[in-house]
Amino acid sequence: MMSITRNGRVIAISVLLAFSPLSFSEKASNVARAMFTTKIVDREPVDRVLVLNNKSSEIYFFTDLRHFEGQTITHKWLYDSNVQSVVNFKVKGPRWRVYSRKDIAPDKVGKWTVIIQDESGRSLKASVFLVAAEPDKQIILPQSN
Numbered sequence: 230m231m232s233i234t235r236n237g238r239v240i241a242i243s244v245l246l247a248f249s250p251l252s253f254s255e256k257a258s259n260v261a262r263a264m265f266t267t268k269i270v271d272r273e274p275v276d277r278v279l280v281l282n283n284k285s286s287e288i289y290f291f292t293d294l295r296h297f298e299g300q301t302i303t304h305k306w307l308y309d310s311n312v313q314s315v316v317n318f319k320v321k322g323p324r325w326r327v328y329s330r331k332d333i334a335p336d337k338v339g340k341w342t343v344i345i346q347d348e349s350g351r352s353l354k355a356s357v358f359l360v361a362a363e364p365d366k367q368i369i370l371p372q373s374n
Contacts, residue, residue, distance in 0.1 A: 256323070258300075260345055262293040265358045267369060272326045280359045280368040283335045290343045290356070291328045298322055301348040304329040309339050338362045 265281075266274035266289050274291040281288060290304055297320040304316040306329070316329040333341075338360050345353045361367065 256296040258294075258296040258347075260292060260354045261295050261324075262291070263343075263345060263354050263356050264291055265289065265343075265356065266291055266328075266372070269328050274328075274372055276372050277370040278358050278368075279370065280361050280366055281333070282364045282367045283333070283338050283360050283362055284364055285333065285367075286335075287330055287332050288341075288358070289328050289330050291326070292345055294320055294325045294327065296323055297325065297347070302327070302353075303346040303348075305344040305346060306331055307342045307344065308337055310342075333360055 264274055265278040266276055267278060267281075267285070267287075268275045269289050269291060274289070278288060290306075292302070292304070294302060300320050302318050302320055304318075304327075306313045306315070314329075314331065318325075318327040320327075329343075331341075340357060340359055342355055342357045344355045347353055
């Protein structure tokens with residue numbers, strides 16, 4: 230009787246795994262990279278901005294998306310918690326790199342945030358950079374590959 234019970238459990242587990250709606254081979258959607266940069270070259274960021282002085286007028290937000298094909302992803306730009314712009318992207322492949330650009334007025338000193346959202350409005354990731362009034366307070370890191 231004991232050996233029948235053990236075999237019964239093994240068979241039941243095998244059946245559950247075979248008909249499970251989630252397969253181990255499916256890839257999970259994720260944001261592989263997200264960063265602010267001063268420029269995009271060949272669909273890649275050239276540097277990483279942490280603090281930007283207010284003498285610079287534009288900044289880019291780069292996002293490397295994995296396994297979101299067929300979905301719409303949004304960059305929501307906020308300045309001091311107020312929405313400044315919303316940019317939507319239709320993802321057309323398993324790896325999709327997108328970016329949005331924002332012109333920064335010299336008086337917009339302070340915290341800037343971009344929230345990456347999926348098509349249901351769920352936040353996937355948020356990134357922050359600061360705009361400083363002092364020109365020597367800028368922090369831009371080289372991009373490592």
